[in-house]
Amino acid sequence: MDEILIFLLRHGAHNTRLRMSTAQIGQELGMSQQNASRKLMCLEQAGMVKRDRSGISLTQKAMDDIADLKALLNNAFEPKLEMHGRIVKGLGEGRFYLSQDGYIKQMKEKLGFEPYPGTLNIRLDREGIDARRRMLQLEPLIIDGFEKDGRRFGELFAYRANAGSIDCAIVVPLRTHHGNDMIEVMAPVNLRKTLRKKEGDIVTLKIL
Amino acid sequence: MDEILIFLLRHGAHNTRLRMSTAQIGQELGMSQQNASRKLMCLEQAGMVKRDRSGISLTQKAMDDIADLKALLNNAFEPKLEMHGRIVKGLGEGRFYLSQDGYIKQMKEKLGFEPYPGTLNIRLDREGIDARRRMLQLEPLIIDGFEKDGRRFGELFAYRANAGSIDCAIVVPLRTHHGNDMIEVMAPVNLRKTLRKKEGDIVTLKIL
DNA sequence: ATTACTAAAGATCGAGTAT
DNA sequence: TATACTCGATCTTTAGTAA
Numbered sequence: 001m002d003e004i005l006i007f008l009l010r011h012g013a014h015n016t017r018l019r020m021s022t023a024q025i026g027q028e029l030g031m032s033q034q035n036a037s038r039k040l041m042c043l044e045q046a047g048m049v050k051r052d053r054s055g056i057s058l059t060q061k062a063m064d065d066i067a068d069l070k071a072l073l074n075n076a077f078e079p080k081l082e083m084h085g086r087i088v089k090g091l092g093e094g095r096f097y098l099s100q101d102g103y104i105k106q107m108k109e110k111l112g113f114e115p116y117p118g119t120l121n122i123r124l125d126r127e128g129i130d131a132r133r134r135m136l137q138l139e140p141l142i143i144d145g146f147e148k149d150g151r152r153f154g155e156l157f158a159y160r161a162n163a164g165s166i167d168c169a170i171v172v173p174l175r176t177h178h179g180n181d182m183i184e185v186m187a188p189v190n191l192r193k194t195l196r197k198k199e200g201d202i203v204t205l206k207i208l
Numbered sequence: 209m210d211e212i213l214i215f216l217l218r219h220g221a222h223n224t225r226l227r228m229s230t231a232q233i234g235q236e237l238g239m240s241q242q243n244a245s246r247k248l249m250c251l252e253q254a255g256m257v258k259r260d261r262s263g264i265s266l267t268q269k270a271m272d273d274i275a276d277l278k279a280l281l282n283n284a285f286e287p288k289l290e291m292h293g294r295i296v297k298g299l300g301e302g303r304f305y306l307s308q309d310g311y312i313k314q315m316k317e318k319l320g321f322e323p324y325p326g327t328l329n330i331r332l333d334r335e336g337i338d339a340r341r342r343m344l345q346l347e348p349l350i351i352d353g354f355e356k357d358g359r360r361f362g363e364l365f366a367y368r369a370n371a372g373s374i375d376c377a378i379v380v381p382l383r384t385h386h387g388n389d390m391i392e393v394m395a396p397v398n399l400r401k402t403l404r405k406k407e408g409d410i411v412t413l414k415i416l
Numbered sequence: 417a418t419t420a421c422t423a424a425a426g427a428t429c430g431a432g433t434a435t
Numbered sequence: 436t437a438t439a440c441t442c443g444a445t446c447t448t449t450a451g452t453a454a
Contacts, residue, residue, distance in 0.1 A: 002210060006277070009284050011320065012368050015416045016375050019320045022419065028317070032449050037420055055320075069214075070281040073274060076217050112219070112227040112263065160220050167224050208223045230438065240430045245439055420454085427447070434440070 003029060004039050005048065008058055009066060017055030075138070081207035083131035085122035085183070087192065087199050094119030094184055100153055102146040110141045111158060111169050113188035119171065120163075120185040120192055122203055129181050135159055135170070135207050143171075162206040163187065164195050170205065211237060212247050213256065216266055217274065225263030283346065289415035291339035293330035293391070295400065295407050302327030302392055308361055310354040318349045319366060319377050321396035327379065328371075328393040328400055330411055337389050343367055343378070343415050351379075370414040371395065372403050378413065 007029055011018050026036035040056070043049040048062040058066075095118040097103060108114045124132055140157035147153070157172045168187035178184075185191060185205065197203060215237055219226050234244035248264070251257040256270040266274075303326040305311060316322045332340055348365035355361070365380045376395035386392075393399060393413065405411060 006280070010280060012416045014284055016368070016370070021417090024317065033418095034420070034450080035448055038448085041420080066281060067285065070278070070285065072214070072218065073278040073281065076222060077275070077278060109228075109232055112224070160224065162223075208220050229436095241437095242431080242439070243429055246429085249439080418454100421452085423449100423451090425447100425449075427445105429443105429445070431443095432441090435438085 004036070004043060005058070005062060005066070008049070008056060013049075013056055013058045014063060017052075017057045019055040081131050081135055081138075082204065083124055083128035083135075083183075083207070084202055084204050085124040085128050085181075087197055087201050087203060088121045088123045088182075089199055090119060090121040090184075094121070094186070097153070098186060100148065102148060102153060103143060103156070106143045107158070107169075107186075110143065111160065113167065115169075115186040116188060116190050118186075118190065120187075120203070122183050122185060122205070124181045124183060131207075132180065132183060136172070138207070140172075141169070158186075160208040161185065162208060163191055163203055166191065166194060168205075170207070212244070212251060213266070213270060213274070216257070216264060221257075221264055221266045222271060225260075225265045227263040279347070289339050289343055289346075290412065291332055291336040291343075291391075291415070292410055292412050293332040293336050293389075295405055295409050295411060296329045296331045296390075297407055298327060298329040298392075302329070302394070305361070306394060308356065310356060310361060311351060311364070314351045315366070315377075315394075318351065319368065321375065323377075323394040324396060324398050326394075326398065328395075328411070330391050330393060330413070332389045332391060339415075340388065340391060344380070346415070348380075349377070366394075368416040369393065370416060371399060371411055374399065374402060376413075378415070 004025070007025065008014075008018060011020070021033075022037040022040060023033040025040070026033045029036065040049060040051070043062075044051060048059055048065070050057050050059055098115045098117045098119065104114060136157075138159060140159060143156040143158055145153055145155040154173055158169045159172075161168050161170050163185060166187055166189065168185050168191060171184045171186055183205075185203075187194075192198070195203065212233070215233065216222075216226060219228070229241075230245040230248060231241040233248070234241045237244065248257060248259070251270075252259060256267055256273070258265050258267055306323045306325045306327065312322060344365075346367060348367060351364040351366055353361050353363040362381055366377045367380075369376050369378050371393060374395055374397065376393050376399060379392045379394055391413075393411075395402075400406070403411065
C-alpha cells in the first residue's frame with residue numbers, strides 16, 4: 001500500500017494532480033493494471049487519495065502520515081545528543097526500583113537488556129542541562145507504571161544512550177524529586193565499575 | 209517487509225544491536241512469532257539485516273535505502289523553489305527535439321503529459337540563476353538518450369514545475385550550449401499562448 | 417482509450433511442532 | 436528458553452473481460 005503512496009509522492013501528487021492511468025502506474029511499479037486500480041481504490045476508501053477527472057492527489061491525511069514517517073527518519077539520522085556530568089552518590093532508590101519485576105520485564109522488552117539493579121546518578125554540567133531539556137523533546141520509551149503490595153510505582157520515561165561504549169538508558173521518572181541537573185542511568189552492568197569511575201568523576205553520555 | 213525495517217530503526221538497530229526475540233517483535237507488530245522470524249530471515253537474505261548472538265542490527269545497505277527515502281520525504285515538504293525570467297526567442301531546436309518519439313514516449317511516462325512540440329526559452333534574473341543552481345541539486349527525472357538515423361540524442365534532466373497554474377517541466381540537456389542563465393520549459397500546451405505572453409514578458413516558475 | 421469486476425493462481429500467514 | 440520448519444487457511448495478485 002505504502003508503495004503506491006511513495007510512488008504518488010515521488011511523482012508530485014502532493015502539489016499537482018497526477019494524470020496517470022492505472023495501467024501506467026502498474027507498469028512503473030511492476031504490477032498489473034488491475035492491482036494498481038484496486039490499491040488506488042483502497043487508498044481512496046482509506047481517505048489517503050482523492051481522484052477526479054483532473055487526476056490523482058494525496059490528501060492531508062496521507063501527508064500527515066508521511067510527515068510522521070519523515071520525523072522518525074530524521075530523528076534516526078540526526079546527530080546524537082551528548083551530555084557530560086559528574087557521578088554523585090545516589091540514595092539507593094535506583095536499586096530498589098530496578099529490583100521490581102514490573103519494571104524489569106518491560107525494560108528487557110523495550111530496551112533490549114535487563115538492567116543491573118542500581119542506577120548511576122549524574123549531576124550535569126551547564127550544557128548538560130540544556131542537552132537534557134532537548135532530550136526530553138525526543139520520543140521516550142515509556143515504561144508503564146504499576147501497583148504492587150498496595151504501593152504505586154510510577155511511569156518512567158527512558159532514553160537509549162551510550163556511556164563509553166556501553167549501551168545504557170537514561171531514566172526519568174514522570175514525577176521526579178530530582179532537580180533538572182540530575183539524571184539517572186541504568187545499564188545491563190554496574191556502570192561505575194565497568195567504566196572504572198568513582199564519585200566525582202566525569203561521565204559522558206551519548207543519547208541515541 | 210518495510211514494516212520490520214521501520215520497527216528496527218525505531219528501536220535503534222542502526223546504533224545498537226537490538227536484543228529482542230522474534231516472539232517479542234511479532235507481538236509488537238501484531239503478527240505471529242513465525243511470521244516475524246520468516247520476515248527477518250528474508251531481510252537477512254536480502255542483506256538488510258545482520259544477526260548474531262549479540263542481537264539484530266541494520267546493515268549499511270538498509271541505511272542507504274532508508275536515507276534515500278528520507279531524502280525524498282524531506283524534498284516533498286521543502287518549500288518550493290521559484291524562479292523568474294523573461295521569454296527569449298528560441299532557435300526552434302526545442303521543437304525539433306520534442307518531436308522525437310524517443311523523447312516523447314519517456315516524457316509521457318515520467319512526467320505524466322505529452323509535451324507540446326516546442327519549448328519556452330527563459331533568461332533568468334539574478335536570483336533565478338541561484339534558484340537554477342539549487343534546482344540542479346534536486347533529484348532529476350532522467351529522460352534517457354537514444355540513437356536515431358545515426359544521430360545521437362543526449363540524456364535530458366527534467367524537473368517538474370508550474371508556470372501560472374500550468375504543469376510543466378524544466379528541461380536541462382546534459383551537455384548544453386546555453387549559459388547558466390537560460391532554461392527551457394516544456395508543457396502539454398503551447399505555454400506562450402496559454403499564458404498570453406510575448407517575447408520579453410516575465411514568467412514565474414515554481415519547481416515542484 | 418479507460419476503470420474495475422470475477423475467478424483462479426499464487427503468495428503470505430498462523431498453528432502446531434521439531435530442533 | 437529460543438528459532439524456524441510444514442501445511443492448511445487466508446489474503447493478494449493476475450488474467451480475462453465487462454462496462
